[in-house]
Amino acid sequence: MEILLGAISSGLLLGMVIALVALGLTIIFGVMDIVNFAHGEFLMLGMYTGLLTAQFTGVDPLFTLPVAAVVGFLLGILCYSGFVKFLLRGPVVAQLLGTFGLMLFLRNLALLIFGSEDRALHHGILVGRSFDVGMGIIIPATKLAAALLSVLSFVGVWLLMNRTKVGKALAATALNGQGARYMGIPTERMNNLAWGVGGATVTVAGALIVNFWSVNPFVGILFTMIAFAVVALGGFGSVPGAFFAGLVVGLIMEIPGLWDFLTYLTDSEWMGQFPMTSLKYMWIYAAYFVIMVVRPRGLFGWKQ
Amino acid sequence: MEAIRNAFDFSDFPRIDLVIAGALALFFVVFPLSPHSSFTMATMIQFFMFSIYGMGWNTIGGYGGQVDLGKAQYVGIGAYTTTVMLIRWDIPFWLSMPVGMGFSVLWSFIIGYPLFRLKGHYFAIATIATSLVLKDIFEVWNFVGAARGLGISPIKYQPPDFLRLIFKEDIYYYYVILGFFFIGILYLNWFRKSRLGFQLRCIKDNEDVARSLGINVHWAKIKTYAIATAFVSMVGSFHACYVKNIEPEDTMSLDISILIALMAMLGGAGSLWGPVIGAGILIPLKSYLKEWLGAAAGLVGIDLILYAVIIMLISAFEPRGIWGIVQKVRRRKRR
Numbered sequence: 001m002e003i004l005l006g007a008i009s010s011g012l013l014l015g016m017v018i019a020l021v022a023l024g025l026t027i028i029f030g031v032m033d034i035v036n037f038a039h040g041e042f043l044m045l046g047m048y049t050g051l052l053t054a055q056f057t058g059v060d061p062l063f064t065l066p067v068a069a070v071v072g073f074l075l076g077i078l079c080y081s082g083f084v085k086f087l088l089r090g091p092v093v094a095q096l097l098g099t100f101g102l103m104l105f106l107r108n109l110a111l112l113i114f115g116s117e118d119r120a121l122h123h124g125i126l127v128g129r130s131f132d133v134g135m136g137i138i139i140p141a142t143k144l145a146a147a148l149l150s151v152l153s154f155v156g157v158w159l160l161m162n163r164t165k166v167g168k169a170l171a172a173t174a175l176n177g178q179g180a181r182y183m184g185i186p187t188e189r190m191n192n193l194a195w196g197v198g199g200a201t202v203t204v205a206g207a208l209i210v211n212f213w214s215v216n217p218f219v220g221i222l223f224t225m226i227a228f229a230v231v232a233l234g235g236f237g238s239v240p241g242a243f244f245a246g247l248v249v250g251l252i253m254e255i256p257g258l259w260d261f262l263t264y265l266t267d268s269e270w271m272g273q274f275p276m277t278s279l280k281y282m283w284i285y286a287a288y289f290v291i292m293v294v295r296p297r298g299l300f301g302w303k304q
Numbered sequence: 305m306e307a308i309r310n311a312f313d314f315s316d317f318p319r320i321d322l323v324i325a326g327a328l329a330l331f332f333v334v335f336p337l338s339p340h341s342s343f344t345m346a347t348m349i350q351f352f353m354f355s356i357y358g359m360g361w362n363t364i365g366g367y368g369g370q371v372d373l374g375k376a377q378y379v380g381i382g383a384y385t386t387t388v389m390l391i392r393w394d395i396p397f398w399l400s401m402p403v404g405m406g407f408s409v410l411w412s413f414i415i416g417y418p419l420f421r422l423k424g425h426y427f428a429i430a431t432i433a434t435s436l437v438l439k440d441i442f443e444v445w446n447f448v449g450a451a452r453g454l455g456i457s458p459i460k461y462q463p464p465d466f467l468r469l470i471f472k473e474d475i476y477y478y479y480v481i482l483g484f485f486f487i488g489i490l491y492l493n494w495f496r497k498s499r500l501g502f503q504l505r506c507i508k509d510n511e512d513v514a515r516s517l518g519i520n521v522h523w524a525k526i527k528t529y530a531i532a533t534a535f536v537s538m539v540g541s542f543h544a545c546y547v548k549n550i551e552p553e554d555t556m557s558l559d560i561s562i563l564i565a566l567m568a569m570l571g572g573a574g575s576l577w578g579p580v581i582g583a584g585i586l587i588p589l590k591s592y593l594k595e596w597l598g599a600a601a602g603l604v605g606i607d608l609i610l611y612a613v614i615i616m617l618i619s620a621f622e623p624r625g626i627w628g629i630v631q632k633v634r635r636r637k638r639r
Contacts, residue, residue: 035425086620092424093371093569094623100562101615108608221558225436228429282440285433292430293418 003261007254008137010268013143019243020150020205020221022230023157024076024198029175030237034084035098039227040220041106042199046072046206047215048110061121062145068207069200075078076199077192084195085188103220110217120214136288142211151210153201158239160197162206170194174237196259205241229288234300241300256280311494318634332482336475343503343595345474349546351587352481353539358567358579359488360535364528365565366573367501369508371424374431377438378408378533378555382540384442387454387550391443396467401541408537409530420525430552431557439556445456453551456544477546477566484542488535492576494530508574536564570618572627589614 025039049071053064079102086099161167172180173190181187213219232251234241256279314322334350357375364370385404389395395403415434422430443451444569456470463472493627495501503524506514544550554560563586571582591609622629 033425035429036522083616090371090619090623092428093365093565093573094619096371096373096425096428097566097569098616100566101612101619103612104608105612107618108606108612112606112609182363225432229433232426232429279440279444283436285437285440288428289433289437292410292422292426292433 003226006257007258007261008251009139010143011251011254012247013139013147013250014253015207015247016147016150017143017209017246018226018230018250018253020146020200020208021152022227022234022242022246023153023154023205023239025227026198026231026234026237026239026242027157027161027201028198029231031170032088032177032191034088034095035095035099035228036198037224038079038103038220039202040222040224041103041110042072042075042202042220043206043209043223044110044215044217045075045106046203046219047210047213047219048114048206049203050207051121051215054121061207065204065207067202071155072199072201072206074199075203076195076197079199080192080195092268103224107217107220115219116215116216116218119217121210139142140212146208146211150205152240153204156242157197157201161239166193167286168199176239193249210276225281226284229284232288234293235297238300244300249287252283252287255283297303307494307498310497311490313497314493316607329486332485336478342474343591345478347478347588347591349474350591352478352485353543353546353581354564354567354587355580355583356481356484356488356539357536357564358571358583359492360484360532360539361564362532362568362573362575362579363492363495363504363535364525364532366568366575366578367496367508368504368525368528369574370529371428371527371565372532373428373561374433374435375532375536376556376558376560377435378412378536379540379543379560380438380442380552381411382410382537383544383550383555384454385447385537386541386544387456389450390456390468390545391454396468397545398467401538403567404541405534405537408533408540412530412533413526416526416529417490417501420522420529431468432561435556435558436467439552440560442552444554444597451552453553454550455551458548466575469542470548479544481539481542484538489576489580494575497536501525505574566615568625570625571625572625572630575625575627578625578627585626 021039021043024042025036028034028039046068049068050061050064053059053067054061084099085103087095090098119149159167161170169180169185170190170193172183172185172195173187179185180190226249230242230245231246232250234243234245314325317325336345357379361372361375365372382401382404385407386397386400388398389403390397415431419427419430419434427499442448448454456563458470458472461468461470461472464476465471466476469477469480503514503519506517506519507521511521540555543555567582567586569580569582571580571584572578590611593610593631596607618625
């Protein structure tokens, strides 16, 4: 029971961070119907930003978030107005491959600049601390802070999307770009904004994740796929959907740990032989596949 | 008979194209007889393999407009079927290749049936997901060697072994894959003029119109997907015998799927020569960039940066590929 509670709590915490990773993807997809393969690479750059700022200035990694947000915002706008804008005129295949090229570009640029070794943070107020809540729930401080900030970001983005004029303009652009243009909404600026906000949220997520996850230039693709799964699960373009789907995916990622525990508990032969830990990410892809087949709109989606 | 005549009928291309194509075909046949380095030979074999992958992708992705980014899973199925059958039961290549194609087609039905209800991005990402699931399964499945992969030990056989396709010299592999290449071109030439080919182009242009004309859209897509799959799986089997050492990472990774799609798009998706042109540019470029730049100290990744820039430029400014440029120029001349 305690193990189960512990697994659920750590799954939920991880899920909140994963939801923040996927938030940027769902904003970008919702507003302009383009799948961004380079999303994980944005995250990777966010991780490096957080890490390097903390190392060079000596401030706590938690306070590097504004730097990461600014970098992400500029990166998003740069990618949109310098490259993605031209992709939108082309067919679907050009969009998919184009953002894939962007991903390859950013990844190898990072490889060229930062080198291929793993880097991790070893200092900071939160690194290595944890709270013991009891009932088997142990919460690492880094993850707790990350989860809380993720919730804050979600509330912020939700308010931006639903309670402000800019958010209405974004929604209008998403629903019908041409119609929005006739109404005097500067759709081009809205697209830029969507990429900026999308980039900022994901780099913030990266700067949070680097507190408990080591970074190398190849870390992106895993998060890209997880983010795709989250976005598909929650519905392309849906902000609350991304949050709940993130929680679900976080729980899915805790299955292997539970499996090991059950194996130990029941001492069964076949369970021990089943390579659950290596299949950790397969369940996410499988869940994604099933969701796509059963309900292509996702749980909260409004785009078909 | 009619089908065979159609396959050999290239008369709708301008004469200049046919002259170039004929000259190239002649060059391909005599190339191994001229002096060449083993590196050039390996690049040529890679070129043929990827142009056949691209041809497969082109049926569904080019003519049909359904962007499939999971082709690598069929490379894997073909390669693993051939290797496992050869290692465990000593079944020769020419028997295991059709079996592998059968497995691939079966798997393509299983995933194609639900997937073809999706469109555009959704379909593309879903194919990636299936590919990754399959790769993860192969990485833990002990029967196929898990993440270590499987190796064919050439010592056990007497090269040259034409039945099992085990050779010492690359020249034999070259002619085998060249044969596949020509068969592929002829098949596609028939395919684009077949009933299914016309149905597909109609689906690509407007699915609702296609449906109202009485085309069974779902079934046409599934059939074409199976054809594309068979192409890819065939070369996957060849890949196993050629490389002799296969792992999930280098037969089924996302990079290969993307490379296949990229090749067809760079050359010009939905045209007969597109995948060949694309492979003819990208494969040598990739090999030589790696050879020249990748090995230089301190410049890790710069070859891939250049390669990524090419992808980005092509997809942003000329998504119809090189064949699209050629046709644009021609149309302007005619005016």
